[in-house]
Amino acid sequence: xxxxxxxxxxxxxxxxxxxxxxxxxxxxxxxxxxxxxxxxxxxxxxxxxxxxxxxxxxxxxxxxxxxxxxxxxxxxxxxxxxxxxxxxxxxxxxxxxxxxxxxxxxxxxxxxxxxxxxxxxxxxxxxxxxxxxxxxxxxxxxxxxxxxxxxxxxxxxxxxxxxxxxxxxxxxxxxxxxxxxxxxxxxxxxxxxxxxxxxxxxxxxxxxxxxxxxxxxxxxxxxxxxxxxxxxxxxxxxxxxxxxxxxxxxxxxxxxxxxxx
Ligand code: CAA
Numbered sequence: 001x002x003x004x005x006x007x008x009x010x011x012x013x014x015x016x017x018x019x020x021x022x023x024x025x026x027x028x029x030x031x032x033x034x035x036x037x038x039x040x041x042x043x044x045x046x047x048x049x050x051x052x053x054x055x056x057x058x059x060x061x062x063x064x065x066x067x068x069x070x071x072x073x074x075x076x077x078x079x080x081x082x083x084x085x086x087x088x089x090x091x092x093x094x095x096x097x098x099x100x101x102x103x104x105x106x107x108x109x110x111x112x113x114x115x116x117x118x119x120x121x122x123x124x125x126x127x128x129x130x131x132x133x134x135x136x137x138x139x140x141x142x143x144x145x146x147x148x149x150x151x152x153x154x155x156x157x158x159x160x161x162x163x164x165x166x167x168x169x170x171x172x173x174x175x176x177x178x179x180x181x182x183x184x185x186x187x188x189x190x191x192x193x194x195x196x197x198x199x200x201x202x203x204x205x206x207x208x209x210x211x212x213x214x215x216x217x218x219x220x221x222x223x224x225x226x227x228x229x230x231x232x233x234x235x236x237x238x239x240x241x242x243x244x245x246x247x248x249x250x251x252x253x254x255x256x257x258x259x260x261x
Contacts, residue, residue: 023061062107083140128164200238
């Protein structure tokens with residue numbers, strides 16, 4: 001891999017976009033490598049993924065403007081699909097994904113962060129969807145995920161103005177959950193990831209599915225989905241062990257390998 005680093009530390013994996021000369025901008029090669037790395041994640045052992053960017057300045061400064069500058073309409077649409085497919089794969093990965101946003105998260109960078117379950121950032125982070133200044137719309141899910149994540153009105157304001165915002169404003173509007181110093185960001189991301197990884201994996205996966213898929217449904221159907229996923233936890237090793245240990249005041253022993261029961 002030329003542009004993606006992938007490292008597993010116990011039950012937590014870290015995927016780093018590593019194209020610092022272009023502030024980790026996403027060209028086709030980066031997207032293809034990211035797709036291959038995500039496909040290769042061992043979901044039997046990895047329980048939480050952290051995505052970050054290399055260097056101290058940028059998470060991802062967007063889709064690659066040089067590559068996009070000569071695209072035809074059909075090629076532009078295909079490039080949008082390439083990004084959307086990878087980001088949707090991240091969004092629907094069975095395990096939780098944390099974006100550790102270490103600087104610029106512009107255009108495709110903000111869109112990548114929004115396809116993750118949880119966003120935390122460093123105090124130098126800058127967020128925005130500056131596409132309209134380049135004569136295009138956000139194309140890797142920004143028009144859809146920003147409107148769902150913050151509010152349609154705030155998403156429209158940010159997208160129509162193309163204005164960048166700093167970490168504190170991103171936190172105020174609910175785009176990120178927490179802000180850390182640059183030094184504290186990765187330790188905080190890894191600590192959160194290992195905390196998630198220690199919890200019952202079937203339950204954590206079912207929570208992700210219930211929240212993500214439930215948001216696409218009406219409340220009555222969403223509650224039926226929750227009942228099904230809640231029920232699916234029963235009779236699993238984790239439920240028997242987790243509740244049994246609570247009753248006997250023992251500590252549950254985490255299972256190293258994921259199984260469906
Ligand atoms: N694409 C390609 N190259 C990029 C890039 C991008 N999105 N962002 C930065 N780079 C490159 C620069 O061209 C520069 O390369 P050279 O050294 O070879 O000239 C290098 O990264 C460093 O960038 P700067 O010198 O510009 O660094 P800076 O600190 O002065 O500015 C910045 C940083 C404000 C992030 C600025 O680089 C910038 O505005 N970048 C573009 C941000 C942007 O518009 N992103 C949205 C892209 S469109 C999109 O993402 C569409 C979509 O939804 C799919």
